[in-house]
Amino acid sequence: MKKFVNLYGMLPESLVNGVGLRRVFFAQGCKHNCKGCFSPESHDMNSGKVFDVDDLVKDVLENPMLKGVTFSGGDPFFQSESFAYMAYELKKSVKRFYLKIK
Numbered sequence: 187m188k189k190f191v192n193l194y195g196m197l198p199e200s201l202v203n204g205v206g207l208r209r210v211f212f213a214q215g216c217k218h219n220c221k222g223c224f225s226p227e228s229h230d231m232n233s234g235k236v237f238d239v240d241d242l243v244k245d246v247l248e249n250p251m252l253k254g255v256t257f258s259g260g261d262p263f264f265q266s267e268s269f270a271y272m273a274y275e276l277k278k279s280v281k282r283f284y285l286k287i288k
């Protein structure tokens with residue numbers, strides 16, 4: 187079955203969100219209301235842009251410079267099934283990949 191993620195944003199290449207050059211996915215939606223939250227704009231569960239996870243995986247795999255992906259937010263655990271699927275598909279294809287959830 188097709189998997190989709192709702193994203194607040196994405197950084198195609200980042201050096202400051204984990205080990206090496208990474209693609210960063212910012213999940214849309216969070217209900218934690220942490221004091222001093224750095225991205226309150228990401229909280230709305232009914233906002234964001236929806237992507238087909240297979241398309242995101244394909245796009246990551248086409249960039250040989252990337253050393254991993256980072257799942258940030260919002261909170262990716264509100265879309266855990268889709269993010270877990272993405273992690274599984276990437277790790278299966280690229281053994282060297284580091285996965286970071288922050």
Ligand code: SF4
Binds near residue numbers: 220261
């Ligand atoms: S986006 Fe992160 S920091 Fe902000 S409320 Fe959610 S979990 Fe907390």
